[in-house]
Amino acid sequence: MRIRYAIVALAAAALPLGARAEEPAKVSYYKDVRPIFQQNCNGCHQPAKPLGGYVMTTHADLLKPGERGKAGVVAGKPAMSHLVEQIKVHANGKAEMPKNRDPLNVIQIKLITDWITQGATDDTPASAKAVVVDATNPPKYSAPPVVTALTFNGDGSRLAVTGYHEILLYDTAELQLKTRLIGISERVQSIAYSPDGKKLAAVGGAPGRFGEVQVWNPEAEKLLVSAPVTFDTLYGVSWSPDNKALAFGCSDNTVRAVDATNGKQILQMGTHSDWVLGTVFSQDGLHLVSVGRDMSMKLTEVGTQRFVDNITSITPGALKGGLMAVDRRPMKEKKMQKIPADTPGAKPNVYDEVIIAGSDGKPRLYKMHREVKREIGDDSNKVREYEAMPGRISAAAFNAEGTKFAAVSSLDGKGEVRVYDANTGTKVVCEKVTGPTYAVAWHPAGKMIASAGFDGTVWLHDPATGKLLHSFVVLPKK
């Protein structure tokens, strides 16, 4: 697409004054126009968030009028299309839309206008024509979805589970589906309740097309923010302790954070060399930890967006395979960390520990901040390792006290769910797990852990004994 833009721009620049422009190249809705809307407009103009009464996620909706009663797109007539008027850049350099953002660039505006002039046809290939999915047409399931993430709310009354195009909220007493939060991302990869319990964040996207950060008010079933980020699925969302920021990993190897009230980017860190799959903030919110397929765990200072340190060893072979799971250990009392005497200018940080795990199946506990000067190749932040699980670990979660953590793994079509004592390393293997497991969460009162994965079954286990308390299959009917 870049190349195509460049050619359009060059052709325009090369025209002698007064010469008639050649017929512009045929513009494709699917390849040229739709991606512009996905990146710049759909966050505010989708079924769950139709600002101005205008939806832009399907071709048919684009032709309809919004609140002002003017059709957004009138085929063949850009001058009568309200959408064109809204993206027009005024003399002051501003445009009505995208609201409160920089206007679209000249090339994007020309592509949209030319597409409308040429008849605004829908050239979406039949194979890519997705069934329309929104609150009135909820996703239909012929089989249970692969569950990529689940989490309890603050009082444990709800369990949020990822589905296709949606997040499903179950009542934990009745084990009944209560609420469906349906968005534009086909895949929701990761979900997290805000520390104050008021909001539910999700990241996901459509592979190879767009990434998205969603923030919901789950009580009101209202989508508060839908922000596009990069051109691919996002992973590993986490909240800052003050409920203000959301961090996540991207498949362009960056770690990013956005303002949770409006989706505006506030942090970007690019020293990972492969996809970033997990994030967590420090207790005080001043630092951000990220893990990824490059087998490393990295520390970033939030205020300056500065990469601080590799927390894991950077010696080749110290870790085998990528890291997917990360969770901060809740600490009973706030401790300050020791600082090496010979570290000039170092600030004392709040002492934090994190559990990480991934492809080699071995959970490891690390200190977040270095307490001794780095010796090349050392692994001095490591506190301890735990017995390996079969296969790869996709998720790990601490209990509220920070005394135990649960981890889930998958290998050759099978899965395992375990609870480890963080101090002694003693393990409990949970019973009757039937398939590969990708997600785990700890009930806030500690009496129950939930896990799920490939076969769409949610297991609820007693973490003390490993006994299966309940299980149910994620398969919304209707």
Ligand code: HEC
């Ligand atoms: C941050 C949110 C936001 C984004 C992003 C956004 N819009 Fe809007 N849009 C609004 C709101 C709010 C309104 C309602 C009118 C107003 O407040 O100006 C609106 C109204 C409109 C309307 C008029 C609907 C009607 O009939 O009243 C059109 C057309 C429109 N937007 C097109 C676009 C296009 C095209 C883009 C992307 C280039 C875009 N918008 C991006 C928030 C947004």
